[in-house]
Amino acid sequence: GQNIDQPTEMTATEGAIVQINCTYQTSGFNGLFWYQQHAGEAPTFLSYNVLDGLEEKGRFSSFLSRSKGYSYLLLKELQMKDSASYLCAVRDMTGNTPLVFGKGTRLSVIA
């Protein structure tokens, strides 16, 4: 089966750093994606990891450990506009397969 777990909700303070964790159990693995989704809007692509390690992109970084089935998204210098849901998604096979999404983590950034 396929299972992707992430915390339901998190709260962090403006200017701080927050780490959103994701664990996955899938029959195969061919990449992990993080998306941001504001309420009522479509998911927007943030990052992609297929090899172990850290990928940095501005204020956002994503880490992957394939042996542990674990990823995290790190958001630095939090801004109010970062309040959104963050979706972890796994592609579990090569080639033509859709993404399997977690339920998302709703992040609230407070002043």
Add this chain to the structure above:
Amino acid sequence: DTGVSQDPRHKITKRGQNVTFRCDPISEHNRLYWYRQTLGQGPEFLTYFQNEAQLEKSRLLSDRFSAERPKGSFSTLEIQRTEQGDSAMYLCASSSSGGQGLGVADTQYFGPGTRLTVL
């Protein structure tokens, strides 16, 4: 091309009616996906196309659902005899299998969605 577009953005219908949604992918993308998302959940896969061929369908896609992509460009998703349980956001995404265009590693880019409410 500014991204994936979907039409309509909102649809309210009565139970038992048929509805059809349209998705226009990013022009250089050959893959097109349909997902459904309900409140508090992540998107759930429904079906996807590579060019005009429908390659995979989820078990979520009952016989009342049908999708087409006749010329390998835009796609339509039709729901017949709608039920209240069909109320959801229907998301379309596109990607490129050849590493072309905007994406890397077949990254999927989503449209704004069609919010369906069945009364």
